[in-house]
Amino acid sequence: MYEFDWSVVLDGALWLNAIKITLAYAVVTSIAGLLIGVVFGLILVARVPVLRWVASAYVLLFRSTPLLVQIVWFFYALPMVTGYALPDWFAAGLGLTLYMGAFSAEIFRAGVISIEKGQWEASTVLGFSYATKMRHIILPQATRRMVPPIVSQSILQLKNTSLLSVVAVPDIMYAASSLTMSTYRPLEVYTFAALLYLAILTPVTLIASRYELKH
Amino acid sequence: MIHVKGLKKSFGDIHVLKGVDLKIERGDVAVVIGPSGCGKSTFLRCLNLLEEPTAGRLEIATQRLEFEPGGKVSEPRKAKFRASTGMVFQGFNLFPHMTVRENVMSGPFLNRILSRKAAGEKADELLARVGLSERAHLMPNQISGGQAQRVAIARALALDPEVMLFDEPTSALDPELVGEVLEVMQGLAEDGTTMVVVTHEMSFARDVATNVVFMDGGKVGEMGPPAQVLDAPQSPRLQSFLSKVVH
Structure with missing residues (x-):
């Protein structure tokens, strides 16, 4: 019979720092990714010549390769390609940001094209310019539809920060690995790490489903 | 007012309009009837270029356009x-x-033709005209289909168009709501609004139309005053169509 020893996880400073790092990467890469997604999403939706091919290629590339590969590539391979060393903290977040950006662009595009054709036609016969249609008719309706998938992508994003531990970012997962190495107590430590993720995301999930019920 | 000559429209290999010729004078109410697939909706959508014709000429009021295959306006x-x-x-x-009122304001306001205040006042007038002043602050999902269509009419009128186009305006309505929409349209006709109406409402064609246009196979089959087209149809196609339509 295994004897639990939960005292090994009692390292407040270690976890607190790890939680901060995890939250910071999740929030900052999600927001930066969203901004990229809006820009590329607009390019896709408006079918901007040439740029739309760039945007499609970007979305395809980042949606069809594993995030872990992207993180490692930007951390180790990019400096070799460019000959320029980015700060570690920045290189580590680059993959996550671009990954979020690709999914956000798709969510943005899907939200816009989900608006009924009749709304476009009604705006056209009222003589609205493309910008007016987008700003006053299409986007106000589309953004409402984008909220649920963006929330769920952001939840994934927070969990995906655990992959940063492979490039030595001291997040929750990295803290758990190093604590395991010093205590040889993987069961308690990883269980505790899982509970931390759960504790962070449960409220977010609840708020999100509240919102969906309302709309 | 409206002058259509040799108007053609194809979608790939499918030729929907095969040369439509038509003249509509100011103040006319032209009601377009015909079997489904005859091209009447496509014709209407060509009049405001929601579909770009592939050939022919189109004149509305002072404007004139010529079309050619592959030529993009x-x-x-x-x-x-x-x-x-x-x-x-x-x-x-x-x-x-948007609320009912904001819907009606949207044309003049978002196109910066009128200030918010002036557009709002215009919307109030138009809502009164379609009998919906009481509904101004409701959202579209809070009103009936008949009311929604009357709002849509007010919204289109807010831009003072020379011609009003109606694409089966009552086909999506419950039967008991059709009357209120037709009544508003009849009011417009009496005020001298030039209208082109695609509809299956034969009573409207009979009572309100100045011209009835029977479209068949992508062309104008017969055209004339309702008494002539509806009561004395010449072609077997029109006779057969009318016999199948509930009066």
């Missing part, structure tokens, strides 16, 4: 041409995130 040119028309759709197409 620029968007600004289309928009300018379209400005002389207003359109009412089968499915209303109100903006669901």
Whole structure:
């Protein structure tokens, strides 16, 4: 019979720092990714010549390769390609940001094209310019539809920060690995790490489903 | 007012309009009837360039356009041409995130033709005209289909179009709501509004139309005053069509 020893996880400073790092990467890469997604999403939706091919290629590339590969590539391979060393903290977040950006662009595009054709036609016969249609008719309706998938992508994003531990970012997962190495107590430590993720995301999930019920 | 000559429209290999010729004078109410697939909706959508014709000539008020296969009319040119028309759709197409009043204001206000205040006052007048002043602050999902279509009519009128186009305006309505929409349309006709109406409402064609246009196979089959077209149809095709339509 295994004897639990939960005292090994009692390292407040270690976890607190790890939680901060995890939250910071999740929030900052999600927001930066969203901004990229809006820009590329607009390019896709408006079918901007040439740029739309760039945007499609970007979305395809980042949606069809594993995030872990992207993180490692930007951390180790990019400096070799460019000959320029980015700060570690920045290189580590680059993959996550671009990954979020690709999914956000798709969510943005899907939200816009989900608006009924009749709304476009009604705006056209009222003589609205493309910008007016987008700003006053299409986007106000589309953004409402984008909220649920963006929330769920952001939840994934927070969990995906655990992959940063492979490039030595001291997040929750990295803290758990190093604590395991010093205590040889993987069961308690990883269980505790899982509970931390759960504790962070449960409220977010609840708020999100509240919102969906309302709309 | 409206002069259509040799108007053709194809979608790939499918030739929907095969040369439509038509003249409509100011103040006329032209009701377009015909079997499904005859091209009557496509014809209407060509009049405001929601579909770009592949050949022919189109004149509305002071504007004139010629079309050729593969020749693309620029968007600004289309928009300018379209400005002389207003359109009412089968499915209303109100903006669901705006109140009834904001819907009616949207044309003049968002196009910066009128200030917010002036556009609002105009919307109030138009809502009174379609009998919906009481509903101004409701959202589109809080009103009936008949009311929604009347709002859509007011929204189109807000831009003072030379011609009003109606694409089966009552086909999506419950039977008991059809009357209120037709009544508003009849009122417009009596006020001298030039209208082109695609509809299956034969009573409207009979009572309100100055011209009935029977479209068949992508062309104008017969055309004339309702008494002539509806009561003394010449072609077997029109006779057969009328015999199948409930009066």
